[in-house]
Amino acid sequence: MPDTPDPATEAFVAHRNLLFTVAYEMLGSAADAEDVLQETWLRWAGVDLGEVRDQRAYLVRITTRQALLRLRTLGRRKESYVGPWLPEPLLTTPDVAQDVELAESVSMAMLLVLETLSPTERAVFVLREVFGLDYDEIAEAVDKTQAAVRQIAHRARAHVAARRPREAISPAESRDAFTAFQRAVQTGDLQVLLDVLAPDVVLLTDGGGIKQAALAPIVGAADVAAVLGRVPASRSLVPAQVNGCPALVIRIDGELDTVLAVRVEGGLVTGLYAVRNPEKLSHMEQEIILSR
Incomplete structure (x- = not known):
């Protein structure tokens, strides 16, 4: 029984x-x-x-x-904490991105x-x-x-x-800008990268004192593009939904190295959040279901 x-x-x-x-x-x-x-x-x-x-x-x-x-x-x-503290990224299910309010709240x-x-x-x-x-x-x-x-x-x-961020995220707008951003990072095309980055874009990097990372925010399209241009050629970039928003999962020699979450507003990338601290990457192997 x-x-x-x-x-x-x-x-x-x-x-x-x-x-x-x-x-x-x-x-x-x-x-x-x-x-x-x-x-x-x-x-x-x-x-x-x-x-x-x-x-x-x-x-x-x-x-x-x-x-x-x-x-x-x-x-x-x-x-x-050593350097900027960023939230622990979550690999989220597609339905989170479809709930605009929930996606913004966990971004x-x-x-x-x-x-x-x-x-x-x-x-x-x-x-x-x-x-x-x-x-x-x-x-x-x-x-x-x-x-x-x-x-x-x-x-x-x-x-x-x-x-709060200047405006709500439009999924279609986000997708187009993110696709252009991904292509620019993959090909190393500096001009396309500069075209898709907002002039006042901010890059935050969290290494937690374990992995190399900038100890202060990097501000401005030229400086951010210069940092992104130094991503090793041996890396792989895989698009993913992280915290309900588009992101790139960067692996080097097959090992998870960085999760780069992307904030898009007005058709331009305004915020980049690079989590490198390995202690924060354990929830990137399987999707997490969020609900409200």
């Missing part, structure tokens, strides 16, 4: 992708998001389900509280904007703006009053609006 499904396990599995997405948007680290899910499961397994009115909201609340604890630890870790550009919020502001912004939770649910998750949460949400929205 087959085992009776455990209701707690069934509920957790049903919402796992959502919970991972919440944790990842709050932390910018897949490894830490997975740890948060482990902690969430341990607490969820001890809950009396008969007392739970809304399982999804309850699970999101546990995940948020665990992510907030982890976020404060991460903040101390980032203070001693490298937006995750870096979220880094400028306080932990509580980040939690409130993510839960309200990305996942559409009611203020009463958010208040329970962050242990604040509804009035306080409304104020925090207003402050966080204004903060993000002042710093």
Whole structure:
């Protein structure tokens, strides 16, 4: 006779992708998001389900509280990080790119904007703006009053609006500019590269002190093109969807070397995010399902 499904396990599995997405948007680290899910499961397994009115909201609340604890630890870790800190890239499924709001919320550009919020502001912004939770649910998750949460949400929205990427990503526009960019990098055509890079394009490189990387942002089409022109001839460039946006996966002698996420606005490449730290590349071997 087959085992009776455990209701707690069934509920957790049903919402796992959502919970991972919440944790990842709050932390910018897949490894830490997975740890948060482990902690969430341990607490969820001890809950009396008969007392739970809304399982999804309850699970999101546990995940948020665990992510907030982890976020404060991460903040101390980032203070001693060597060079620019970039989020851990995720190889995402095609449906993420089709959900424009979700794709923008997990993009490298937006995750870096979220880094400028306080932990509580980040939690409130993510839960309200990305996942559409009611203020009463958010208040329970962050242990604040509804009035306080409304104020925090207003402050966080204004903060993000002042710093967020200039315009929403158009998938078709992104595709065309990205294709031209990929071809230019592959062929080493400097003029085409300069044509597709915005004059004020910014390249951030994250080596984590393990791999060679610039310790400060590289700004301007000429300087960025010069760096891209030094990519070794023995490399292979494979297009991929990373964090819901186009990216190049760079391998040298068959080994994963760099994930280069690309931000396109107005038909030009405005942002490049090169993650070289090998400790951040473990989630590039299989697609991650994100949901909201």
